[in-house]
Amino acid sequence: MRNPNDEMRLENLTAQASGLALMLYGGGAEYFQSMFARDQDNVLWLLSDLLHEMDGIVNRGGSHG
Numbered sequence: 001m002r003n004p005n006d007e008m009r010l011e012n013l014t015a016q017a018s019g020l021a022l023m024l025y026g027g028g029a030e031y032f033q034s035m036f037a038r039d040q041d042n043v044l045w046l047l048s049d050l051l052h053e054m055d056g057i058v059n060r061g062g063s064h065g
Helices: 004-024 028-034 037-060
Strands: none
Touching: 004 028, 004 037, 028 037
């Protein structure tokens, strides 16, 4: 990572993805499983987008998409 903005963005994305993962695992899993299927899909889609952007920053030297 060369760009300080990418470092800050990655830090923010990591915090967001970690917070979201708490809802999907352990005690938060009950809440997730009680959601409607469409809402579950949207949460997983959000997590996928966050991880995709993180991958872009880490492996390609910048955000994309």
